[in-house]
Amino acid sequence: METNAKVREAAETIDALITPSLLLDRGRLERNIQRLAGNAGKLGVVLRPHMKTAKSIDVARHVFPREPGPITVSTIAEAEYFAGHGFRDMTYAVGMSPASATRAMELCRRTGVDLKLLLDTVEQADALADVRKTIGVTPSVFIELDCDDHRGGLKPDDPKLLEVANRVVASGANLVGVLAHAGESYGLSTSDALVEAAENERSTTVRAAETLRAHGHACPIVSLGSTPTAHFAQNLEGVTELRAGVYMFFDLVQHGVGVCAIDDIAISVLATVIGAKPEKGWVLVDAGWMALSRDRGTASQQLDQGYGVVCDETGRVIEDVVVAQASQEHGILAIRSGSGKSMPELPVGTRIRILPNHACAMAAQHDVYSVVNGESPEIEARWERIRGW
Amino acid sequence: METNAKVREAAETIDALITPSLLLDRGRLERNIQRLAGNAGKLGVVLRPHMKTAKSIDVARHVFPREPGPITVSTIAEAEYFAGHGFRDMTYAVGMSPASATRAMELCRRTGVDLKLLLDTVEQADALADVRKTIGVTPSVFIELDCDDHRGGLKPDDPKLLEVANRVVASGANLVGVLAHAGESYGLSTSDALVEAAENERSTTVRAAETLRAHGHACPIVSLGSTPTAHFAQNLEGVTELRAGVYMFFDLVQHGVGVCAIDDIAISVLATVIGAKPEKGWVLVDAGWMALSRDRGTASQQLDQGYGVVCDETGRVIEDVVVAQASQEHGILAIRSGSGKSMPELPVGTRIRILPNHACAMAAQHDVYSVVNGESPEIEARWERIRGW
Numbered sequence: 078m079e080t081n082a083k084v085r086e087a088a089e090t091i092d093a094l095i096t097p098s099l100l101l102d103r104g105r106l107e108r109n110i111q112r113l114a115g116n117a118g119k120l121g122v123v124l125r126p127h128m129k130t131a132k133s134i135d136v137a138r139h140v141f142p143r144e145p146g147p148i149t150v151s152t153i154a155e156a157e158y159f160a161g162h163g164f165r166d167m168t169y170a171v172g173m174s175p176a177s178a179t180r181a182m183e184l185c186r187r188t189g190v191d192l193k194l195l196l197d198t199v200e201q202a203d204a205l206a207d208v209r210k211t212i213g214v215t216p217s218v219f220i221e222l223d224c225d226d227h228r229g230g231l232k233p234d235d236p237k238l239l240e241v242a243n244r245v246v247a248s249g250a251n252l253v254g255v256l257a258h259a260g261e262s263y264g265l266s267t268s269d270a271l272v273e274a275a276e277n278e279r280s281t282t283v284r285a286a287e288t289l290r291a292h293g294h295a296c297p298i299v300s301l302g303s304t305p306t307a308h309f310a311q312n313l314e315g316v317t318e319l320r321a322g323v324y325m326f327f328d329l330v331q332h333g334v335g336v337c338a339i340d341d342i343a344i345s346v347l348a349t350v351i352g353a354k355p356e357k358g359w360v361l362v363d364a365g366w367m368a369l370s371r372d373r374g375t376a377s378q379q380l381d382q383g384y385g386v387v388c389d390e391t392g393r394v395i396e397d398v399v400v401a402q403a404s405q406e407h408g409i410l411a412i413r414s415g416s417g418k419s420m421p422e423l424p425v426g427t428r429i430r431i432l433p434n435h436a437c438a439m440a441a442q443h444d445v446y447s448v449v450n451g452e453s454p455e456i457e458a459r460w461e462r463i464r465g466w
Numbered sequence: 467m468e469t470n471a472k473v474r475e476a477a478e479t480i481d482a483l484i485t486p487s488l489l490l491d492r493g494r495l496e497r498n499i500q501r502l503a504g505n506a507g508k509l510g511v512v513l514r515p516h517m518k519t520a521k522s523i524d525v526a527r528h529v530f531p532r533e534p535g536p537i538t539v540s541t542i543a544e545a546e547y548f549a550g551h552g553f554r555d556m557t558y559a560v561g562m563s564p565a566s567a568t569r570a571m572e573l574c575r576r577t578g579v580d581l582k583l584l585l586d587t588v589e590q591a592d593a594l595a596d597v598r599k600t601i602g603v604t605p606s607v608f609i610e611l612d613c614d615d616h617r618g619g620l621k622p623d624d625p626k627l628l629e630v631a632n633r634v635v636a637s638g639a640n641l642v643g644v645l646a647h648a649g650e651s652y653g654l655s656t657s658d659a660l661v662e663a664a665e666n667e668r669s670t671t672v673r674a675a676e677t678l679r680a681h682g683h684a685c686p687i688v689s690l691g692s693t694p695t696a697h698f699a700q701n702l703e704g705v706t707e708l709r710a711g712v713y714m715f716f717d718l719v720q721h722g723v724g725v726c727a728i729d730d731i732a733i734s735v736l737a738t739v740i741g742a743k744p745e746k747g748w749v750l751v752d753a754g755w756m757a758l759s760r761d762r763g764t765a766s767q768q769l770d771q772g773y774g775v776v777c778d779e780t781g782r783v784i785e786d787v788v789v790a791q792a793s794q795e796h797g798i799l800a801i802r803s804g805s806g807k808s809m810p811e812l813p814v815g816t817r818i819r820i821l822p823n824h825a826c827a828m829a830a831q832h833d834v835y836s837v838v839n840g841e842s843p844e845i846e847a848r849w850e851r852i853r854g855w
Binding site for chain 1: 484485486487518540541542560561562563564565566569585586587589590593615617618649738739740741742743746750752755756757759760761762793794795796798813814815826827830831832833853854855
């Protein structure tokens, strides 16, 4: 809203923000970025961060302070946005349709970027021949692999792997490599299991690349990644690049998996107390699922965090207080079940912060990050984010 | 996105839309609007539709084809937007904080609208005295009632009801009435239970109004409503107005409650097939939770609809096919468990429509409605919607 934006622009501290409002802690963001960049460096792979979580050029500039580097995107709209900000080397990590391939190649022709596509069927490869003819651009293509029965992709020993590779080449496209995503790693919670998932993701992907090379395909890029496996990989021999996105912000799901501490979580929603039901131990706030998202990713974890963990206005966790229920614009705070604690006094007008179950989903409910640092109420910057397709 | 908007403006039929894309069936919308308007007329109450679902001036103009009428809003941003389009009589149906009351009264002063506030504590009433002094506008206030232990509000027999009413008057605000919302009716599924919930909502609200009147408060407005009870109320004696929002679009949750037929659901997400896993009976589409929302409201109903019911491109339901899983930009279509059917052939590039679990949540993921009518692929109009606070 215009008025909203005006008030936000005027706000110099979070006390002046309209609630609910999305906060981003710069110190935590930078620490998270450095941690995975360090891992990738030690493991000898290129990091190709996924911009689907942040969707913000300002966050991307923190990842790449000197010049734009390789990135992953989840929509063509993101590709268009980052192309407009000078990014040249992108992977669209969603299986292509004829329509999305056409839009992607039009962007490549218009801006000169290299936007790599993903496919796993001969039908998609054949569709590329038409796109190539119509647009006059040679598509760069990954074959998508399935390392853990998560979603799409071919198993490395599937005979279709070679068939698809040959059809990609026949279509006149450039087969740049293979790509996997260990999406099932989100469901794990022990270090041993995560190390094993990372090694499985690696060995699957490298095996597919070797099969392709044995049949004359160069397969220069071997790409894999998920935030959990990216942090638990011990060895990435044969892999050339690592992808991850939610690691920049982290969230309660990643905390439950064991990838981050609560104090690493960089985004939260600032909310205001609007009522209470003392007889039920409830405090009502003006952040419901519209501000927090409907994500209940921790519901299947050992510690169910409701719709989010509650902190005081400075970001310090209020122990055992969670958002127990959420409707569109109402959140109900309550003590976590099983805790011996009682609900603290939170009078109407009190401000709190709520940590996300899932950072990608919470951030998507907002158009702007108010950037803060640590417990200071000062707003350092306002960073816009994009949405849509 | 700019490009997105350009392509969408150019699109004359849904075949040219970028997917995922939000569709709105005008015929169904009009039928749903007429149905509840008819109910309200028969029951002798004013209908004050809740704009939290549609958030669109074009939809509001279908509800009020002649001139702006009374509406309910869920955010001050909605109030600002509808005030800008000539709406004058609005209720902000979320408990006020000192900050939201200030913004609301600033809007009243600036535009001359009557934006009614909601409260249920003496602390909120006291805060209004300050707001009144600072802004120089007399706030209109509802006392929020709790008829079914859903969220906030006072029980009609709570002695605080009179205390709060007296403090509202003492603050210099205008006590316009009492307001209830039978939010627990969403969890019901039989006609008898819904009729009973509607009568309970009525009798609770009327009892509170009578108590207030017995103590000298005029209490001119007696307001209640939820989409289920609004459709099952048999008698609204003593009630002056009815509120509901999701009824304009309806959704699978409302279908599960028994309020609408599948063919009444007016919004859907158009999506494109991007792959398959035949060995698992999966078809992958380019609509994940970013386009559908994370809402799983049917999970607790008798018939779990996954992340939505799948229709063909013209809107005809493909029997027993649902979105079984969703990640950010991927949906996995599969046959509903327990069905004897097998998955139909849906080659890459095929387009489908997905009906929402929860219309408020699905619509919120999009910035524009592409308006269609029945099975015709023609796009009649593009209606924008707002978001934010």
